[in-house]
Amino acid sequence: MDPINRDLAYIAAIGAVGDEFFVDGCLAGENRDATMEAVQQGMMEIKKLEVGERYFLNTDKGQVPCDEFGAYLDTLGAAGFYQNGPDMGVNVCLEGTSQKSDQMVEALKSVQSKAFEEEITKLKSGALEKAPHIQWFHVKNRFSPMGVKMIGVFCDAIKNAEYIDPNLYLAGFQIIPDEIPGFGPIGMKDVKISMRVSAHMEEKIRSGKAMGLDILLPEATGKLGGFSDACHTLSAATTVAIGKEEQLIEEMEKILSE
Numbered sequence: 001m002d003p004i005n006r007d008l009a010y011i012a013a014i015g016a017v018g019d020e021f022f023v024d025g026c027l028a029g030e031n032r033d034a035t036m037e038a039v040q041q042g043m044m045e046i047k048k049l050e051v052g053e054r055y056f057l058n059t060d061k062g063q064v065p066c067d068e069f070g071a072y073l074d075t076l077g078a079a080g081f082y083q084n085g086p087d088m089g090v091n092v093c094l095e096g097t098s099q100k101s102d103q104m105v106e107a108l109k110s111v112q113s114k115a116f117e118e119e120i121t122k123l124k125s126g127a128l129e130k131a132p133h134i135q136w137f138h139v140k141n142r143f144s145p146m147g148v149k150m151i152g153v154f155c156d157a158i159k160n161a162e163y164i165d166p167n168l169y170l171a172g173f174q175i176i177p178d179e180i181p182g183f184g185p186i187g188m189k190d191v192k193i194s195m196r197v198s199a200h201m202e203e204k205i206r207s208g209k210a211m212g213l214d215i216l217l218p219e220a221t222g223k224l225g226g227f228s229d230a231c232h233t234l235s236a237a238t239t240v241a242i243g244k245e246e247q248l249i250e251e252m253e254k255i256l257s258e
Helices: 003-018 029-040 066-079 085-095 099-127 150-158 199-206 213-223 245-257
Strands: 044-048 053-059 062-065 134-138 169-175 190-196 227-231 235-241
Touching (some): 003 066, 029 044, 062 066, 099 134, 190 213
Antiparallel strands (some): 044 053
């Protein structure tokens, strides 16, 4: 296998673990294929657990848990999107972590923690809206200067919290800034929605008793002329025009009611 494909297998495996594309605690399908390629090249190791598996990267500094490394890259790419974080993330993937990348991650974690704590306080104080099947909230621009991937990271962090109804889908909105680093201003005027599910809802979706997000969210988004981003069974994200947030929730409720 040539070096480019080896790197692709390695990075694909990190992404799959980071996004928790597991079946019974193990990677499956094309995600497992990419991981096994990395294992065969000596770049990764799989360790059996009592339930499922855990994945480790073989580095010059020793073994690194893949999930922890994925979280490290998530912080750089998402929390640091407007602060050269993605460039640093690419360097980390190719050359490993450094003192400079560690310092950047710690600084970004501080910003992220403060924003998340403030938003959790709002949710506990009544900012969480509820429809028959969906609970949702809107952070508007409060996660700035972090990137819009943070709304999904936040949903992931709270999906099993005690103040979240385990029987309802969870949705969060964040306004997309009108600028892309390295590209410049862009008049999007859109809002991103990210959706996640609790452990209870995950079980219902896997057993076929509830609709997967990969069906629900894109169908509703399409009815409003929106754009589907990354949509999987248990996590999904799309965009719609600012001002159509409640309409999107209503469209999803119609689909679920039918």
